[in-house]
Amino acid sequence: MTILQYSVHQVNNNSALPNRVDIIFSQLDYYSNSNMIRGDFHKVFNDKKRILIIMPHPDDAEIYCGGTIAHLVKSKKEVRIVKATFGERGCQQEKITLSRLKKIRKREDSASMEVLGIKPSNNIYLDLGDGKVENTIDTIKKIAFQIRLFKPDLVITTNPEDSVIRFDKNINWINHRDHRNTAQSTLDAILPYSRDLLFFPEQLKGSRAISHSVTEFLLTDYYDHPDNVLINVTDFINTRVKAHSCHKSQYSLSDAKESADFFTIRNYYPKGKRYESFRYVVAD
Numbered sequence: 656m657t658i659l660q661y662s663v664h665q666v667n668n669n670s671a672l673p674n675r676v677d678i679i680f681s682q683l684d685y686y687s688n689s690n691m692i693r694g695d696f697h698k699v700f701n702d703k704k705r706i707l708i709i710m711p712h713p714d715d716a717e718i719y720c721g722g723t724i725a726h727l728v729k730s731k732k733e734v735r736i737v738k739a740t741f742g743e744r745g746c747q748q749e750k751i752t753l754s755r756l757k758k759i760r761k762r763e764d765s766a767s768m769e770v771l772g773i774k775p776s777n778n779i780y781l782d783l784g785d786g787k788v789e790n791t792i793d794t795i796k797k798i799a800f801q802i803r804l805f806k807p808d809l810v811i812t813t814n815p816e817d818s819v820i821r822f823d824k825n826i827n828w829i830n831h832r833d834h835r836n837t838a839q840s841t842l843d844a845i846l847p848y849s850r851d852l853l854f855f856p857e858q859l860k861g862s863r864a865i866s867h868s869v870t871e872f873l874l875t876d877y878y879d880h881p882d883n884v885l886i887n888v889t890d891f892i893n894t895r896v897k898a899h900s901c902h903k904s905q906y907s908l909s910d911a912k913e914s915a916d917f918f919t920i921r922n923y924y925p926k927g928k929r930y931e932s933f934r935y936v937v938a939d
């Protein structure tokens with residue numbers, strides 16, 4: 656059930672409340688009065704060359720930002736995706752082994768990255784173990800090294816703080832522990848560990864890694880935050896679906912289409928337009 660449907664339902668039961676048209680406009684006002692950038696890819700990314708996406712599992716990048724990635728690649732941005740794990744426990748079949756599923760997921764993920772236009776050298780696995788991502792100094796160190804190597808202008812990661820994600824009225828889900836921990840370690844790695852020279856100084860000797868600061872990031876799995884931005888992915892839905900459906904051990908083609916519809920269509924978006932939603936943070 657959506658926010659708008661819920662509001663209309665209330666109207667039907669209380670004549671003192673405003674009419675449906677008022678509700679529609681007040682809802683649009685809410686979004687236009689917030690800091691939300693309506694589908695403005697360019698305002699967020701125009702001055703960025705290098706985008707680092709840090710996700711817990713293969714398929715998370717496609718689910719949360721597959722259309723945005725396709726748009727970034729088409730715009731000639733350098734995009735690197737770091738995955739904390741191979742998602743090797745993501746299965747409800749009893750007979751498959753961890754090592755077998757790990758190989759399958761890696762192969763499926765490689766196919767998906769090819770669809771999105773991500774070079775193999777920009778597809779990185781930390782192999783921390785599916786379900787075992789901890790926000791420890793060791794995880795932070797590995798992510799800080801990736802930041803120091805790639806030197807991104809903007810980082811995209813998951814929601815570090817909410818144990819329960821509120822998508823909409825009556826639509827919630829549990830925020831996977833790997834997602835919370837990957838995101839928290841990423842934010843910790845951004846500041847101060849990748850910037851300050853006395854953290855992990857061995858990373859800076861004789862390698863391409865340098866001290867690096869990131870001041871802008873997009874966080875996924877925020878849907879009603881006042882700082883949300885909507886990135887227009889209308890022209891990239893087919894690429895998103897095609898990439899997502901490469902994860903055949905997890906999804907069918909119709910699952911990937913349903914996921915794209917679920918995440919990129921809401922009743923207050925302009926008709927025919929599709930958006931991916933992020934919390935946009937500038938912090939320095």
Ligand SMILES: [Zn+2]
Binds near residue numbers: 711715831834
């Ligand atoms: Zn995940």
